[in-house]
Amino acid sequence: MGWTWPWNNSSNIAYERDKGGDHWNFIGEGNAQWGKTQRLELAKSNPIAAILIDFIAEKLGQVEWKIEGKENYDNDPLIQLLNNPNYYQSKQDYLKQFYWYLVSHGFNYVLPLGSVGFTKSADSVSALYNLKGDCVEYHTDFRTPFVSTSQEIKQLEETKFKYNHGNKVHTFMVGEIIPFYDLGNGLDNDFLLKSPSRLDAIKKPLVNIELGYDAENIAIQSNGKELFIGETSGDYAIGIKDDEKREILSKTNNNYGLGAGRSRAIVSNVIKDWKSLHIALKDLAIHESIASNGTIVANALKVPSEIYEFLVNGSNKTFTNQEQARVAFIHQVVQPLADNIANSFISWFGYQNTPLRASFAHLPEMQIIEEMKADKVLKLSQAIRNLVQSGYTVESANQYLEDNGIEPLQL
Secondary structure (H helix, E strand, O other): OOOOOOOOOOOOOEEEEOOOOOEEEEOOOOOOEEOOEEHHHHHHHOOOHHHHHHHHHHHHHOOEEEEOOOOOOOOOHHHHHHHOOOOOOOHHHHHHHHHHHHHHHOEEEEEEEEOOOOOOOOOOEEEEEEEOHHHEEEEOOOOOOOOOOHHHHHHHHOOEEEEEEOOEEEEEEHHHOEEEEOOOOOOOOOOOOOOOOHHHHHHHHHHHHHHHHHHHHHHHHHOOOEEEEOOEEOOEEOOOOHHHHHHHHHHOOOOOOOOOOOOOEEEOOOOOEEEEOOOOHHHHOHHHHHHHHHHHHHHHOOOOHHHHHHHHHOOOOOHHHHHHHHHHHHHHHHHHHHHHHHHHHHHHHOOOOOOEEEEOOOOHHHHHHHHHHHHHHHHHHHHHHHHHHOOOOHHHHHHHHHHOOOOOOOO
8 A cells, every 4th residue: 555645624625525425625726716716817817917927928838849869850749749739729829828727726737638548659649738727626535645656656547536627527537637836746735736826925916916906097087076165154054056056067077088977076055165186196106016016926927027127017128138138037937847848748758768858949039149159159269360370279279268267169
């Protein structure tokens, strides 16, 4: 028997009982719920998070899949599958959905499908689908045990889970899916087939951003209102006639830009003074609050400040800084993400001898690296030429450069 872990069911994990009397837990639903709003729904509707997540997802979708050691890899069955994952999605669409699910739920299951009896072979699989994390549920008795023997692994892979898709419930086995995790599996209730979402840590900044825009919208709608203040004589108010009140409202053009039945002016039955109810938006510091919370969101998603400022505010930072930031972003964020996908596919499809590789070298922003390489070669060539003219041989010139910490040219 393999090891099993005592797993205390969290009250945050949604629960159901099926018609057969069995009990199941939604492993992505409980913590995906923030009040009545799911992480994915909140992220999609958040004006800053949606921009940043979609930017990362779009860059991931621009990956070029290659097979190491193969020059003509376009006809490789795995490359063909990844470039045309299913009937509904292109490579770009599929990977964008992959990242949205991954960052929103904390994990994403890739489901390979094929004809009846298909195997873990690229030429046997005809489609790949992403499974939405908050639709996955496991039996309440299921633990994620330590496994080491082939029998224990087989038993784990035969464990079934439900996937509630629309009005239909599908049943799959653990061994049929390729799991991916955002922050690291096992961090949530010691359950090794899921991972918490990084959005959990920035829930309040995300909500603050939406509240900030809501507050700005309310202020804009209420601005321009006017108050006409009444006059009294002793203990009595001096009133105005209805036609006088209508004349004031008409002359103030009080309903311009508003819906039917709405007014910018408030007129009492007695008039003495006038006061504007206009609020200067800058006094509310709404934009400062949104910017501060937006920076937290960008940091959580590992988006550099130069890119964040450009995407959200249209910042006019120098073109060179933009280029360098985008190159660093691809190397430090998108490339590792694509490499993780490639490594999991290598393992599942058995491509260890001809590994799958992810490349972004074809992207326009990556050409700066090629330009830097060419500039380096030119400068080294000039340095070697100068050394040769002063009496060095080419070999001794290269050795001189190496002795001074400069990588020599490969001649």
